[in-house]
Amino acid sequence: MTAYVLSGVSLPDGATTDLHVADGHLVDEAPSGAERVDCSGLLALPGLVDVHTHLREPGREDAETVASGARAAARGGFTAVLAMANTQPVTDTAEKAEHIHDLGLAAGVVDVQVIGAITKGLRGEELAELGLMHRSRAGVTMFSDDGMCVQDASLMRKALEWVRPFDGVIAQHSQEATLAGPGACCHEGELSGRLGLGGWPPVAESVIIARDVMLAEATGSRLHVCHITTAEGVEVVRWAKARGINVTAEVTPHHLLLGTEELVDYDTVYKVNPPLRTSEHIEALRAALADGTIDAVATDHAPHAPQDKDHAFVDARPGMLGLEQALSVVIETMVKPGRLDWAGVADRMSHTPARIARLAGHGRPLAVGEPANLVLVDPERMGTVDRDASASLSRNNPYHGRLLPDPVVATYLRGRETYRRA
Numbered sequence: 001m002t003a004y005v006l007s008g009v010s011l012p013d014g015a016t017t018d019l020h021v022a023d024g025h026l027v028d029e030a031p032s033g034a035e036r037v038d039c040s041g042l043l044a045l046p047g048l049v050d051v052h053t054h055l056r057e058p059g060r061e062d063a064e065t066v067a068s069g070a071r072a073a074a075r076g077g078f079t080a081v082l083a084m085a086n087t088q089p090v091t092d093t094a095e096k097a098e099h100i101h102d103l104g105l106a107a108g109v110v111d112v113q114v115i116g117a118i119t120k121g122l123r124g125e126e127l128a129e130l131g132l133m134h135r136s137r138a139g140v141t142m143f144s145d146d147g148m149c150v151q152d153a154s155l156m157r158k159a160l161e162w163v164r165p166f167d168g169v170i171a172q173h174s175q176e177a178t179l180a181g182p183g184a185c186c187h188e189g190e191l192s193g194r195l196g197l198g199g200w201p202p203v204a205e206s207v208i209i210a211r212d213v214m215l216a217e218a219t220g221s222r223l224h225v226c227h228i229t230t231a232e233g234v235e236v237v238r239w240a241k242a243r244g245i246n247v248t249a250e251v252t253p254h255h256l257l258l259g260t261e262e263l264v265d266y267d268t269v270y271k272v273n274p275p276l277r278t279s280e281h282i283e284a285l286r287a288a289l290a291d292g293t294i295d296a297v298a299t300d301h302a303p304h305a306p307q308d309k310d311h312a313f314v315d316a317r318p319g320m321l322g323l324e325q326a327l328s329v330v331i332e333t334m335v336k337p338g339r340l341d342w343a344g345v346a347d348r349m350s351h352t353p354a355r356i357a358r359l360a361g362h363g364r365p366l367a368v369g370e371p372a373n374l375v376l377v378d379p380e381r382m383g384t385v386d387r388d389a390s391a392s393l394s395r396n397n398p399y400h401g402r403l404l405p406d407p408v409v410a411t412y413l414r415g416r417e418t419y420r421r422a
């Protein structure tokens with residue numbers, strides 16, 4: 001189907017219209033005879049963009065491949081994802097970045113933009129090939145050692161300096177290792193004491209954010225804060241923005257919805273880094289996403305095979321799935337309580353993440369002349385999440401069995417349907 005009309009669809013600004021699509025773009029008027037698709041009652045959002053996805057290829061294709069992760073993304077309404085560098089081997093050279101870029105092209109259902117490592121092997125010792133990865137076919141613009149925090153301040157400063165000439169961005173997993181006790185695997189607080197688990201105090205996050213925003217100011221470079229989870233971290237970002245520092249921050253769906261109380265049964269599906277926090281932090285995150293202090297929602301989709309999760313809580317791998325329920329959770333936590341309208345959702349899940357990653361052709365308004373990257377949404381539909389009804393190869397879905405919005409009807413990448421609900 002090269003030309004069609006999505007008729008009677010609502011737009012994020014509340015208007016109702018017909019969207020004409022031809023040759024992958026939104027056009028004034030589709031050719032006569034183009035199919036009309038009745039979209040009354042549905043809302044069109046610009047295709048969602050995730051700046052933080054873990055695809056596990058190469059290295060752990062049993063947990064996720066680029067192709068399976070891309071299908072999960074399309075089911076979640078995404079048209080572009082950024083693939084984190086903590087694969088095996090780590091994505092720290094131009095050649096490795098191009099390999100993943102090519103796997104993304106072959107998968108074809110979302111645009112896969114590669115994130116390069118900041119340091120070789122994520123070891124935090126010497127810089128990876130930042131410039132070469134940028135100039136490669138993969139055109140890397142974002143760099144991250146995610147999973148590991150770049151602890152060395154001088155290396156962090158060098159990385160920020162390196163990417164400034166080409167307007168790159170350094171995305172930090174903000175966690176000061178020396179502030180967490182041995183075996184830290186959850187939020188430090190009353191519950192961690194009761195459960196006998198080692199905790200990460202919130203200040204372990206905020207001190208790194210504070211250090212890094214000062215380095216971003218000193219270098220004039222762009223810093224992105226991955227998966228922010230604390231009220232203190234939010235305050236530092238708010239202060240830095242007011243000062244004119246070039247910093248952006250993301251929050252994950254799970255940190256918007258789930259709290260420390262999930263841990264009472266030691267279910268390792270809820271083990272994640274940074275850890276689930278208490279309600280005061282969750283409230284601070286929701287408020288900051290609403291007022292724009294937090295710029296974007298990013299999934300931190302982290303598939304893990306059963307043999308990496310079926311362990312005592314302290315030994316299990318951290319991370320949970322996120323792509324397929326990201327919009328569901330944002331509707332539940334932000335739209336339903338009236339904290340974000342649909343234009344706000346389009347901003348935090350499409351326009352702004354595309355801008356952070358400097359992704360051309362994504363995060364664009366639904367306007368004539370733009371690529372037809374969009375997701376059709378049923379704003380009212382609810383459903384019980386079933387971890388087995390997933391395109392991901394992994395089953396570590398923290399929403400399994402919960403009744404949540406189930407909005408995604410169809411996703412289009414440059415006019416081509418990449419997902420439609422059966």
Ligand SMILES: NC(=O)N[C@@H](CC(=O)O)C(=O)O
Pocket residue numbers: 054086146147148173271272273274300302303317318319320
């Ligand atoms: N979030 C996680 O708990 N795990 C991520 C790494 C990361 O995002 O830090 C993973 O790669 O599994």
Ligand SMILES: [Zn+2]
Pocket residue numbers: 146147148173226227273274
């Ligand atoms: Zn991380």
Ligand SMILES: [Zn+2]
Pocket residue numbers: 052054084146147300302
């Ligand atoms: Zn991550």
